[in-house]
Amino acid sequence: MTADAASAPVDKAGGTALAGPPARGPRARTGASYLRYSAGKVGGAAVSLLAVLVTSFFLFRLVPGDPVKYMTGGRQVSAEQLAAYRREFGLDLPLWEQFTSYCGKALTGDLGTSYQFRAPVIDKITEALPNTLLLTGTAFVLYTALGVFLGTRSAWRHGRLGDRLNTGLALTLYSVPSFWLGLLLIIVFSVGMGPVPGLFPTGGMESGGKEGFAYTIDVAHHLVLPVVTLVAVEYGQTLLVTRSALLDEMGGDYLTTARAKGLRDDLVRRRHAVPNALLPTVTLIFVNLGRTVAGVILVETVFSWPGLGGLFYQALSVPDLPLVQGLFFVFASSVIVMNTLADLMYPLLDPRVGR
Template structure:
């Protein structure tokens, strides 16, 4: 009997010995195949989700009240014939199914259309505003993800204590506060000034203008303080609560009792055993947070007049500028789908049981 094809005979079977295959076609090959099937399924799911986003972005924003042509020509003497000609130029006179097929064909080729309002390609407008959004929300997401993970771990490990009650209470309070209201409150207190508190920060914008070099960097950082605080205050609670809940589920496990029985310090038990096994749900949350980087925060960017994608989306909705609204929606949702896909592909590295 070849060792490459079989292992020693397994005893105790009802009908005699059982041959268990190993070697090239054994468990390792099956696991690799299962992982490839897992990856393929996730990629297929992401592709279906992206197509659903295209369909949703087309039909959803056509129910918004308002006529783009009337809005664009508001206050101008325009004849009915000119209105008809403008509708033909924009393709709004075509049947809905024809508009949809043309939209999907162009979107799949990377053409998101031309903005009604700015008369420029939608993709060019997005790339112009994207750096400001990445800067603001990227810094905020890194801070509140790290803060949520750290405080969530501390709260769970000290479950029921004063620190846990304070952390969860503050987090739930801030999570329930509307971001635009908190932003306005910070502007009133720290930009306008109340009583003895002088105005220390700009009321809005990204820069003062006319500065270069290090002075420009510090000026932009000065403008970022209040919007970043607003995003962090509202955003860290969700990561904290998910991490806390996941770690609490792990704390009653037998392997932690065994680790303590071996004499490991409590800090090592938490850091090397409990936290890694509690990370799966939190990894998804962190990746979703990074998916928010592209979307930014429409309300916060609008309140602080931040020149990013959030403010651009608000301007597009006010017309409504259908190509620009649709393009931004696709970018926002696409970023979330891609980051969720990356989280799914990372799962097997954190827990080998996933994807097998």
């Protein structure tokens, strides 16, 4: 008998057993764990989207106001005319029938027809979305970069004067209502106050009558104050989360080892400490990224910015139920999707997640 035969497993009858399938390696087990983890997160997101769809229908039925009376423009109309309006928009149907119709259409991408604009809701959202992305996307890039940079600097020099000033200013601005800060900036820099002349427009996205490069400069001019408002209010959250996460990592033995190897302090921070502290910051970045689609309702309203936030405020004042429901679903869906993407990235950043 050869050495290989002697070492082979033997069954109860005394014969050599057939070789079984090879054991799954660590990489295969890791891949299977990630697939199970991803399936659970995607399934949870689908359930959340369904819950948002249901909530968006019933929640805004509690808003006071009669959309039919708004559509009549305050004119004296007969009961027959009011009934005709209700039939046109399906408001005469029982609530359960309105709900099933709404869900069925929403699942096919039809969010209904706006009462006040007499246009498909999806068209109004598509029209206003680029304006919102321009405003909130620009602010998102600026306050994320500023928050991460100042957060890492404050944590690495914690307890010093610069750290105290950074965290104090961040906490102060983060607690300021965005609409109040926006109004204050309009008073000082748009209307003018004392020796400060009015430098920026009071609202809107453009002055009109301009094309080409002049149009781009005009839009950028209107963009300054709302972007400054959003950056001032939002950067503090990123700074504080980044600072806290980095402080938790600074006592790690691996940083002491890196310094003992002769690495410069700045290199230790950038290559070792910051990457290991990014997990909470990545969560916050993805949540904020989801909010760029939702826009900021109060800031867009204060600055009369023609985006999704201003459209939502306008629809809520009617109430324009299909438009409000559609916008609410888009806002919530963007946050859910971005949270799910953040969850799917966690195991790639930290292999311990999802095991």
